[in-house]
Amino acid sequence: MKNKLLKYGIFIIVLFFAFQSVVNIASADDHYKGDRYYYPKYEKSDKNNYFEKFDKHDHDDDDDDYKWKGEYEQEGNYKNLQQNTVQPSYWNVWTRDTHISISNNLPVEEAKKVSFNLNGKTEKLLVFPSNGQLLVSGEKMAKLFGIKSKYYEQSRILELSNGQEELIVRAGTNAAYENMVKTPMPAKALSYEKTVYLPISVIANAFGYSVDWDEANETFILEQFY
Incomplete structure (x- = not known):
């Protein structure tokens, strides 16, 4: 009888510790999906559920930034880039490269409304100079x-799409x-007027448009290149 009670007691103790382990694993998993870690590795996320979950939390941006030439220099880590040639940055070309310098030659040097011309249609849009880029x-x-x-609005994310082409900022x-x-942009996107402002080069090039500056008419010229 004593042996049976002993075996029964041991069985209860084993079950108790097994249950605790399951609870701890579940708790750790919940923590992993919390604010700090859940923000996408977008390619691993279910797109249909992504934004619904994202809007419910305030996430860190730490793993969502790329370092540029100037930032490496400030941190004394510029030697990390010396093996790569640093390319000039262009306000109208999205190079998709982090090894670039900051452009100081901008056609618009202050925030103001500027004309954009596409296929003969002209529209004025607000333009922000930022970190060597022009944001729209x-x-x-x-x-x-x-x-x-x-x-x-809550997550300050803008989703743009045209057929199979998609851009999320x-x-x-x-x-x-x-x-x-996940691709680097030449400057950080900006939240303003309840929307997202991003570099002209990024949105234009992503959807197959070139963008140039007509100095005489102070107008940006947009043309489809494919």
């Missing part, structure tokens, strides 16, 4: 291009998701 409203540029846009970071691939 992603939603207004999307309207000009005739492509879809959707803004997620979050204000406060210099990372964009271009067709599900």
